Amino acid sequence: MINPSLLLRPLTKSIIHQMVRLLLLLLFIVPVSANGGGVFFNGFTGVGGVNLSLAGTAKITSDGLLQLTTKKTHVKGSAFHPLPFRFKDPTSGKIVSFSSTFVFAVRSKFKQLSGNGIVFAISPTINLSGDTGSQFFGIVKDTDLGKPTNRLFFVELDTIDNQEFGDINNNHVGFDINTIRSNSSITAGYYTDGGRRFENLTLVSGDPMQVWVDYDGVTMRMEVTLAPINLSKPAVPLLSSTINLTDIINDDMYVGFSSATGSFLTSHYILGWSFQLNGNTRDLEISTLPKLPPKSINGGRRNLLAVWISVGVTVFVLALLSGVVFTVTRRKKFAQVYEDWEKEYESCRFSYKELYKTTRGFRTSSLIGVGGFGRVYKGMLPRSKLDVAVKRIPHESMQNMKDFISEVVSMCQLRHRNIIRQHGYSRRKGELLLVYDFMPNGGLDKYLFQHETPSSSYRASLHWNQRFHIIKGVAAGLYYLHEEWEKVVIHRDIKASNVLLDQDFNAHVSDFGLARLYDHGSTSMTTKAIGSVGYMAPELATTGRITKATDVFSFGIFLLEVVCGRRPLEVELAEEKRVLVDWVLENGKRGKIVDTVDSRINLTEQGNKVIEEVELVLNLGLLCSNPLATERPNMGHVIEILEGIAPVPDLSEIFNTDA
Incomplete structure (x- = not known):
């Protein structure tokens, strides 16, 4: 504010500058009110650009860009309008309509890997209590995920595939309420030709893209639209969902952006932003937006002249030494690690060159999955013409590599119709590659948890006979591992996502990355308590001792998720439903265990035989997941x-307990 005493003094150059700045501020910032309000930043230079509340690494660059994060790991940045907006009509108490558009870009050191993406957020505060810069977009703590008191709504532009929170891939757009598990999401892209054609967009391409967010307060319809910066707004939105924000957000809320880098060197930019309550947002003037810095080349910060000099030198060197460079490059490309102790495993070892050709050079088009342990590619072995999956597992140094390879080779000897067949391995510096059968119908989890899958990736629901057949197949596979092979194999990670389906929907137990072997006659072995949350037997936390019974516990949880069509732990549900096994047990005590069955099975249209089978599997799931290891059946039983x-067995004792 200008000091009133200044008005009594001569209009010096300094006073004139202050008055001009105030007038510009009033032009850029529209006052917040019940009937409307908005902001417009066509770039962030001048007075309008600095009138933001910045936190973390967020800053305004000299070129007028809003840079949320710098190219550092584990940092976060946020930028919010410093004044709140009145989102609720004071008379009706309902959310008013609003719209926003902004242009963003994600620049990463790596071509296809980046930090956690960007969120456009509606928040009750600008002082975010987000977790570290490692995850969660820097907007919410892991201990606060799903809490109604968060009062958060945000649109995520997510570049990380986090299976724990139901992400569909590492390139998607979603609507989030109080947590980072999206209510609905879809692969990034845009529709053309009246919605008949879908064009993919890569969020981490480094290219600027425009986003439109529109909410109709009457119909409660939330829409988000995405397009390259050189295109006008598509007629058909990318994602649309009915969301009642009335009970989610407060009367007055802040709007802005937040981002985090995680483990990858990433810069997140906003080039321009427009927001409007109770009306259409003002269009950005694309031609006058600030320009992004040149894309990095090989991680360097080179200007255009340096790039051309580098290219010229490279061409010159290649012209003189093309033969030498070709030979050295080829050797390095297919270089692999081979030690003397691996000679006895020769029959199970692939050359890296062979797997490179099998997957067509590990192209993106061959990529079929990304998980916590690495990326999976589809390929065809050139000699046998067999379709296979090749998993690339990064590792810097593994002191127990010899033991690990020994167990991998042992797994290659497993032969059972319900066990995924491993064909062998390959090894190069910093990377281990495993080869196993390709399953055309993918993971069972994609069919069970369709509420986490967008319409573009929809898969038909499994009917009961298919589910029961899959359950029996997994049971047969586990019995083979525990009793029929030459050694006892403890899988340690039985769950729906580790069950793959072939073309006839036969189950194949997969992912033996945590498996351990010991001789028949031994009772158990001690190791770290490793596995997936919700599937681990309780005794592992106290004894660290893995046995056949620890696998049986995981199998029990698996039975419940197949019948109930949900994960063992869902924090966003009501408290009595969050833990699957507790929920099923409580319904069993009340004699209403079938109330937990997945609605898509539709028991009302099934015969008595199906109902009996469903009840049998639910009761067996409770029996197998008994907290007392000695009370669990073996897989033969x-x-x-x-x-x-x-x-x-009679479960009345379990049903009658208060625990």
Whole structure:
């Protein structure tokens, strides 16, 4: 504010400058009110650009860009309008309509890997209590995920595939409420030809893209649209969903952006931003937006002249030494690690060159999955013409590599119709490659948890006979691992995402990355308590001792998720439903265990035989997941129960307990 005493003094150059700045500020910032309000930043230079509340690494560059994060790991940055907006009509108490558009870009050191992406957020505060810059977009703590008191809504532009929170891939757009598990999401892109054609966009391409967010307060319809910067707004939105924000957000809320880098060197930019309550947002003037810095080349910060000099030198050197460079490059490209102790495993070892050709050079088009342990590519072995999956697992140094390879080779000897067949391995510096059968119908989890899958990736629901067939297949596979092979194999990670389906929907137990072997006659072995949250037997936390019973516990949880169509732990649900096994147990005590069955099975249209089978599997799931390891059946007994040879033991003692 200008000091009133200044008005009594002569209009010096300094006073004139202050008055001009105030007038510009009033032009750029529209006052917040119940009837409307908005902001418009066509670039962030001058007075309008600095009138933002910046936190973390966020800054305004000299070129007028809003840079949320710098190219550092584990940092976060946010930028919010410093004044709140009145989102609720004071008379009706309902959310008013609003719209926003902004242009963003994600620049990463690596071509296809980046930090956590960007969110456009509606928040009750500008002082975000977000977790570290490692995850969660820097907007919410892991301990606060899903809490209604967060009062958060945001649109995520996500470049990380986090299976723990149901991400569909590492390149998607979603609507989030109080947590980073999206209510709905879809692969990044845009529709053309009246919605009949879908064009993919890569969020980490480094190219600027424009986003439109529109909310209709009457119909409660939330829409987000995405397009390259050189295109006008597509007629059909990318993602549309009915969301009642009335009970989610407060009367007055702040709007802005937040981002985090995680483990990758990434810069997140906003080039321009427009927001409007109770009206259409003002269009950005694309031609006058600030320009992004040149894309990095090989991680360097080179200007255009240096790039051309580098190219010229490279061409000159190649012209003189093309033969030498070609030979050295080829050797390095297919270089692999080979030690003397691997000679005995020769029959199970692939050359890296062979796997490179199998996957067509590990092209993006061959990529079929990204998980916590690495990327998976589809390929065809040139000699056998067999379709295979090749998993690339990064590692810097593994002191127990010899033991690990020994167990991998042992797994290659497993032969069972319900066990994924491993064909062998390859090894190069910093990377281990595993080769196993390709399963055309993918993971079972994609069919069970369709509420986490967008319409573009929709898969038909499994009917009960298919689910029961899959359950029996996994049971047979586990029995083989525990009792029929020459050694005892403890899988340690039985869950729906580790069950792959072939073209006839036969189950194949997969992902033996955590598996351990010991001789028959031994009772157990001690190791770290490693596995997936929700599937680990309780005794592992106290004894660290893995046994066949620890696998049986995981199998019990697996049975419940197949029948109920949900994950073992879902924090966004009501408290009594969050833990799957507790929810099923409580319904069993009330004699209403079938109330937990996945609605897509539709028991009302099934016969008594199906209802009996469903009840049998639910009760067997509770029996297998008994907290007392000694009370769990072995897999031989499990198969007898599933086949009707043996009855399910009496669970009245479990149902009658208060625990």
